[in-house]
Amino acid sequence: MSAATTTTAERRHSPWRDAWQRLRKNRMAVVMGAAFATVVGFCFLGPLIAGGFGLDATTIDITRGASSPSWAHPFGTDLLGRDMLVRVMIGGRIAIMVAFTATAIALVIGVTWGAVAAYAGGRLDYVMMRVVDALYGFPTVVFVIVVMAVFNTKNIVVLFALIGGISWLTMARQTRGQVMSLRHREFVEAARATGASPARILFRHIVPNALGVIIVAATASLPSVMLTEAFLSFLGLGVQAPLASWGTLVSEGSSQISVYSWVLIAPGVVMGLTIMSLNFLGDGLRDALDPQTRKD
Amino acid sequence: MAGAATRLSYLPMRHSGKRLGSAGALGALGALGLLAACGLPDGEYFGPVPEVRDPRHLHFCNSGQPESLDPAQASSTTAMPLVHALFDGLTIYGNDGHPEPSLATSWDIAPDQRRVTFHMHDQGRWSNGRPVTAYDVAYQVVRMLHPLTASPSADGLDFVKNYELFIEGRARVLITDAGGLSAGTIVEVTGWAGQTVAEQTAAKHKLPDSNLRTAGVALAVRDLGAAATAAYATVPAGTPVTLIELSGRPATLPSPGAEPWAYVHWNRGDGVFGWVPAAELDGQPSAEVVYRVRPVAKKHVPGLDLPLAELADDARATRAEVDVHGRDLLALPEVLGVRVPDPHTFVIEAAAPTPHIITASPKRVLRPTPREAVSRRPRRWAQPGTIVTSGPLHLVAAEERDYLEMVRSPTYWEQADVKLDRLTVYSMDDQAASANTYFTGGCDANRGNNVPTSYLPVLSGGKRGGKPYADYQVRPYLGVYFIMVNTLQFDNVHLRRALAFALDRTLIPRVLHGGQFGVASYTPGTPIARLSDADLATCGVGRDTPGVAMIIEPGVLCYVPPPGLEFDPVRAKQELALARQEMGAGFPTTVVYKFNTGVEDHKLIAEYVQAQWKGVLGIDVSLESQEWQVFLADTRKQQFQTARLGWIASAADPESEFARLWRCSSPNNRPRWCNPRYEALLDEAATMTDRKARLAKVREAEAVMIEEAPIIPLYNYTQRHLQKPYVRDLHINFIDEPPLWRAWLDPDWKAHRGR
């Protein structure tokens, strides 16, 4: 398998700028990136604007109940008469925050684990990767239910950490693969010759060079984390009411599809679009960052 | 893995509309949205009505997979109507949900309400042809309560004499004169080897079993009286077995010959039970163990009839403890309050006056089970092939989480009562799947409440201009949904009352759409407005009386619960002010409301409660949803402030099914509310034999509880049913026990419409 050629010497050519150039030329990725930015703006700024119109996500109006989209409630209202527009926005905030926090956590654990395993090699590598294999075997729910129960909390931060804690496995495998191919390269040998400590070699020399792969993996994990959160919501293990993430809204909506379709359509379309845009963005980033492209 | 190289210099770049991609994304999502947008098809009925192919074959969408069909192991509402269709009882649930004679043709109730004698006919047959007798009923009682059975429903028989001692394995009968007591005395074990039971339990020592026996020869385990060659298991010589019964005693089968036989359990694999000649059991591992025993109180002595006053005196008398040996003692069925004077008479005895024995008699705890089948495969006999039934239907096939196939039992004694030849039960654990299958004609009827909440606005007509589907019905259900208030944390009564007054129950049907009866009273029943004239007369109320009433025995007994703390914002605020004054700094700034996940209704109710308490009282409520098991564990440990719970009765009796939940010693008293006056009133009621006076006392107690508000009732459950217009005589009653075998399908339903 061919490998990166990004040595320290070459970095002056700024591969990052090259990558950026390439990304900008991938219009699908650009459009999807813009779409994602719009969704982020919609979710994080939207509630402030909607608040100006007297809309919020929690005011219950039982006498109104579920009502279809109107000027007062552009996305309609849910069974308890709450405005769906703001609920979708707030739900997006949570979903996006979950995705980024969990991915960050997964990134830290996964990169460290994979890099250490690859660099150490031998028996330690074998054991560490078998641990990853074993964890792969566990369904997400087992962890979530048990850990939530043991901590006896539904604190949203714990939920973030948990999802991160179960999403790092792929990251670890990919990092390991990349580090394996880097660890015997000249610039590593050079660093070793200067007497740098293994930790320094690993995190100052090798990991930065594997960054492309890591970023791609991180982008790819964003949508899957969002879906994990949605699945947990489907099982009733997601965020606490009255907070509602997209996952909650969509799983509630999917049961009401035959009756109040807008309760599903609004969060479903926004969430679907977000996940799709992240996927395309991820593909674009991979094309832009993957060192292999420079081979030709 | 290698990444993609999208730009290959030697390939001509094609020009194209890239924006189409994202437009396509939106378009595709939008199309799916449209796909979702079309409402459920309109029509008079929910889904097309297929032709009736076989009027004697009902397809029934049940609410999930029954965990078992063994009356001793099944406990879910899912399993119950199936269990009750397979196993006949002394009484069964009738069309109206009230007991109806079946194996028993009549019964005598002793004046002191402590004994019921059932008179059985001789027509009952097991599916293997053997007659169903009173011995089978006695066997069921013993089996239900035996520690080896470990039935989760054992407490359904908690009125029976020596119930608790027997379950704990501490009830014994002296088989010889010993320690100054004569043979036949019923005793309880209070200690052994010089220490009390409590001390031994603390040291994790188990009670040595005086029923253990060994044999010098290999034991041929078989049916009673069968030849040794007909054995279905052979216990090696010297292997201990547990003696369960001896034949020829007051509650057991007569011995086939001159010598008694022993019914034993061999603990191998899933276990094997069976009969051996008692004489073969010559070894006794615990013969020399010294037990400390004392005679049980007189009210617990089976067969002893004493005036109530004398029993009360006896309870205060001290009973002397004596030491006896293991060889002197046996735990036998006769220590329980069951007796079989002849094969068609069954006597059950209670320690205290128990007027609800007949009301509770159709329950699974009194449905006889076939000893010959249970003995061979104790854990797994209730499966196709090995099951032996006595009811109108017989199980012929089953696939887990898929379906159960039942057919008319050719041996059932009352063939005229069975309208079905075949019943196919689908185990639908997903409500939407169940309702959808009904919609497409996959099943003819849907089990009560196996419809997703989200379908209800359509079904009930709310979304169709007020026109409900003609095949959708809402019926009363004997269950109550309430909020528990942890009285250890919220020990101020005004605070609890404020919370109760602040809830507008009339909004609940608008939140849940299931026609639920929003009412603040506790004991559930039928809305008074929907009672028949005869029932109204029984209850002694007018039709315009608000609230509900429970018909305990049609034409005889009715219970109208005391009114609850109905919505009253003014009083709510007054009570809150009082609470604030009295509690001072202890007044809670926020209230936490716990509910369990997995059921959409609980979340909707939680959000409704949150809005109401915030709106009326200005209290911030934070919601906490938990997985069911965690929720159960937490509420049991009083780790909650307020939490939801629902309680559904399996018999129409306010006292045993509802009032006793809030007694100090009740394991279900999660609010930890313990009120001396409530205790005293219920204690007093427990000694009363006049049913009406007794109910009045229970009502008085309930009023005390309601005013103290350890729980805040919200609504009475309803059953929401779907059944195709051609389904006839599927009687949905208030405890959700439809006699399934009486249903049939009318091929000419269109002609008969409007009948």
Next chain:
Amino acid sequence: MVRLIVTRLLGGVFVLFVVATVSFFLLRAAPGGPFASERAVPDAVRRNIEERYHLDQPMWQQYVTHMSRMARLDFGHSMKRQRTVNEMIADHSPHSLRLGLMAIVFATLFGTALGVTAAARRNTWVDHALMVVALLGISIPAFVLGPMFIRFFSLELGWFPPARAEGFTSYVMPAVVLGMIYAGTVARLARAGVLDTLGQDYVRTARAKGLSERVVVWKHALRLGVIPVITYLGPATAALISGSFVVEKIFQIPGLGFYFVDSVTSRDYPVLTGLLVFYVSFLVLLNLVVDILYGVIDPRTRGGR
């Protein structure tokens, strides 16, 4: 090759041991138990139940008993149902297997077709449109797609039964919904893989020989281009044929996937451990098969990784 197989199998045994141990203790650490219900049973009854299921024994003793049984491939008896775990696996896995195989076939065919076509028409609107369709499966959770399909193809058009496994047609919708999740990934991998190989020498040669673009893409580029797909299909197959909770629940298919979640929520200890061990063995075996397949498809990787 033999060495590879032996090492991987040994690793697999270690993984199984860890999975069994962790699941044994993890589920028991959670509050509740198999016999909890809102109707609290009296203490005496509870003690009898615990004794019957040996839950009164010290934890280590239960663990040793259970592990030694598992070593003999006896996964124990369910505490909630009248069946052994072995019977449950035997009864339910055929349904999951049938559904999973249909889903994997659908995902592979549909995904590869989309991916390769997209690669052939790279950077055109066809490419983008196809990839959007492929990504729908990953972007919409199955619990949304499932009810939509039921709503439309079953309740509206009446083409397929809305639930239950009865005959081939009843598997179509669940298989498609399940397969859609995987088809998206397959399409992306196939597209990337084919694009990758299009730059390789032997493809250039083929192209230079004057073969049509269609032949180049579908015959030459596809062969190596599908390697990433195969890598992915290994674990995906294990996941698919061990069942999917969501799809089996929505469509009421009596497969094994349902019990992965159900055994957790009902605290059916032996069932969870048994199912996990069963599933992970599958995973280990299929990963091994994939590695062997590599060698068959791409001779260059033969003899090591």
